[in-house]
Amino acid sequence: MKLDRRNFIGTSAAIAAAMAAPTVMASGKPRVVVVGGGAGGATAARYIAKDSKGAIDVTLVEPTRNYYTCFFSNLYIGGFRSLDSIGHSYGNLATEYGINVVHDWAVGIDRGSKTVTLAGGATVNYDRLILSPGIDFIDGSVEGWSINAQNKMPHAYKAGSQTELLKAQIEAIPQGGVFALVAPPNPYRCPPGPYERVSMTAHLLKYHANNPTAKIIVADPKPKFSKMGLFQEGWGNHYSGMIDWVGSEFGGGNVSVDPDAMTVTIDGEVTKVDACNVIPAMKAGRICEIAGITEGNWAPVSGHTMQSRVDENIHVLGDASAQGDMPKSGYSANSQAKVAAMAVRGALTGSKVFPAKFSNTCWSLVDSNDGVKVGATYEATDEKIAKIDGFVSKTGESADLRKATYEESIDWYSGITADMFG
Amino acid sequence: MLKYLFAVQTVLLLGFYPGSVHSDEIDLPVEILNIDGDPEYGEYLASDCKTCHKSDGGGDSIPNIHGRPKIQLITLLYAYREKIKLNPVMQMQAGRLTNEEIVALAAYFEGLN
Numbered sequence: 181m182k183l184d185r186r187n188f189i190g191t192s193a194a195i196a197a198a199m200a201a202p203t204v205m206a207s208g209k210p211r212v213v214v215v216g217g218g219a220g221g222a223t224a225a226r227y228i229a230k231d232s233k234g235a236i237d238v239t240l241v242e243p244t245r246n247y248y249t250c251f252f253s254n255l256y257i258g259g260f261r262s263l264d265s266i267g268h269s270y271g272n273l274a275t276e277y278g279i280n281v282v283h284d285w286a287v288g289i290d291r292g293s294k295t296v297t298l299a300g301g302a303t304v305n306y307d308r309l310i311l312s313p314g315i316d317f318i319d320g321s322v323e324g325w326s327i328n329a330q331n332k333m334p335h336a337y338k339a340g341s342q343t344e345l346l347k348a349q350i351e352a353i354p355q356g357g358v359f360a361l362v363a364p365p366n367p368y369r370c371p372p373g374p375y376e377r378v379s380m381t382a383h384l385l386k387y388h389a390n391n392p393t394a395k396i397i398v399a400d401p402k403p404k405f406s407k408m409g410l411f412q413e414g415w416g417n418h419y420s421g422m423i424d425w426v427g428s429e430f431g432g433g434n435v436s437v438d439p440d441a442m443t444v445t446i447d448g449e450v451t452k453v454d455a456c457n458v459i460p461a462m463k464a465g466r467i468c469e470i471a472g473i474t475e476g477n478w479a480p481v482s483g484h485t486m487q488s489r490v491d492e493n494i495h496v497l498g499d500a501s502a503q504g505d506m507p508k509s510g511y512s513a514n515s516q517a518k519v520a521a522m523a524v525r526g527a528l529t530g531s532k533v534f535p536a537k538f539s540n541t542c543w544s545l546v547d548s549n550d551g552v553k554v555g556a557t558y559e560a561t562d563e564k565i566a567k568i569d570g571f572v573s574k575t576g577e578s579a580d581l582r583k584a585t586y587e588e589s590i591d592w593y594s595g596i597t598a599d600m601f602g
Numbered sequence: 603m604l605k606y607l608f609a610v611q612t613v614l615l616l617g618f619y620p621g622s623v624h625s626d627e628i629d630l631p632v633e634i635l636n637i638d639g640d641p642e643y644g645e646y647l648a649s650d651c652k653t654c655h656k657s658d659g660g661g662d663s664i665p666n667i668h669g670r671p672k673i674q675l676i677t678l679l680y681a682y683r684e685k686i687k688l689n690p691v692m693q694m695q696a697g698r699l700t701n702e703e704i705v706a707l708a709a710y711f712e713g714l715n
């Protein structure tokens with residue numbers, strides 16, 4: 181993409197913005213660096229590049245060349261999607277939108293000089309930095325488990341090889357064997373995710389692995405979970421006798437694992453397992469901590485612009501941010517990215533800024549053609565992103581409605597990935 | 603209130619939602635029809651729609667709404683907001699839109715091809 185000089189000079193606000201920022205004058209255009217090419221980062225990079233029409237230089241730093249969406253990764257486990265169908269490349273963002281896609285890790289951020297250091301040694305300057313690094317796991321949050329054990333007991337909470345591994349391990353469970361899932365404490369990415377995973381695991385065992393007598397034990401540190409009534413209804417209808425959910429009242433939070441012995445201990449009771457999915461407690465992607473913008477485990481932001489409460493030149497999107505009422509979901513990250521993109525363009529080129537509006541819907545699949553959903557709209561207050569209105573599927577809905585909900589989720593997936601990657 | 607007649611075949615084009623009222627008549631308040639939508643505001647509001655509605659090859663459940671006639675989109679959004687049409691995601695999305703915002707969105711999408 182070429183800078184359209186007439187457009188640029190014609191925008192007096194853009195000139196004012198440029199004068200105010202010396203680095204901008206040096207490079208000719210204001211620079212935005214986006215760290216993380218997932219639901220938040222890819223969307224933000226694309227919207228800034230697309231809507232600024234070349235007036236902003238956008239660099240996207242993302243280590244992987246192929247982004248596997250966590251959304252629909254449970255459907256891959258259930259046999260409803262191929263792995264290829266949930267993988268996306270960054271080619272379009274570079275060729276169609278002129279984004280400078282750099283496949284590397286950001287390892288340092290100097291907020292004073294406004295530079296990002298990459299693992300390869302290079303540094304990139306920014307006028308505005310957008311961090312959307314997703315999550316990392318809290319070390320030691322599940323006794324006995326560490327990242328060293330992720331091959332024996334996968335988390336599969338960052339999609340790709342971990343998801344493949346988990347699926348292969350579920351398929352290898354012997355007739356009537358035991359699968360355990362250790363669920364995470366709040367807050368974590370995708371509130372219904374672990375329970376959709378339980379459903380898809382049961383589906384895989386029952387229909388594809390020819391193992392309907394296998395047992396699934398869920399150790400949960402929470403007393404209740406997202407869409408609980410809907411999942412429990414579905415588990416009763418489709419996978420009767422297969423799933424045993426142990427909530428916090430029954431010691432589900434008092435759990436440890438031994439990846440070498442392949443045992444899970446729940447409230448003192450040791451169980452030998454054939455496969456185990458440990459989903460540890462989560463925190464903001466580590467780069468937020470390195471940038472010094474976290475408070476506790478997450479990076480607090482203003483809902484009006486998604487700007488960090490610590491540094492107004494940094495916007496934090498998606499799972500890593502502490503923003504208020506929105507769940508940590510791909511849909512939320514995508515919605516927040518558009519608000520941030522508008523705010524960044526407004527600050528750097530003087531384009532019009534409208535009041536922030538957000539929305540989210542999370543679809544989950546319980547069994548073939550049995551889809552459920554939960555959604556809400558949100559607005560920014562000075563204190564947080566606040567929920568306005570919402571809905572959730574109801575128990576006892578007709579099979580037609582559940583099928584329509586599932587079909588809607590397929591279109592949503594196709595829509596959001598096009599919105600992220602162009 | 604002006605009675606705006608909504609063509610039956612258009613409703614069917616918009617996809618079947620189980621339990622939906624397939625009304626072929628929607629009562630649009632006349633004041634909506636007198637608003638000039640601001641397409642620039644519509645463009646911002648539309649970014650929310652584009653999470654699900656693709657610009658090409660939309661599906662049967664979530665149709666492509668790019669380039670749809672303005673009156674059709676106004677009628678639909680109004681019908682969702684007033685809970686005449688039933689999809690809960692669309693009722694929620696339209697539920698927070700003012701008349702001005704509905705027209706701004708419709709004007710923006712009509713201008714796309």
Ligand SMILES: Cc1cc2nc3c(=O)[nH]c(=O)nc-3n(C[C@H](O)[C@H](O)[C@H](O)COP(=O)(O)OP(=O)(O)OC[C@H]3O[C@@H](n4cnc5c(N)ncnc54)[C@H](O)[C@@H]3O)c2cc1C
Pocket residue numbers: 215216217218219220221241242243244247249250251252253254284285286287312313314315336337338369370373374377465466467497498499500508509510511512513541542543544
């Ligand atoms: C099993 C499962 C099912 C889910 N289902 C749904 C669903 O149905 N609907 C939904 O809306 N959401 C769903 N989610 C949640 C969704 O995947 C996340 O909320 C979403 O991906 C968050 O977007 P993000 O941009 O914050 O992070 P991510 O999408 O994870 O992107 C972060 C990116 O940053 C990169 N990165 C990290 N650190 C660095 C660094 N230092 N330098 C450079 N790059 C870095 C990573 O490689 C990654 O690509 C699901 C999640 C899981 C685990």
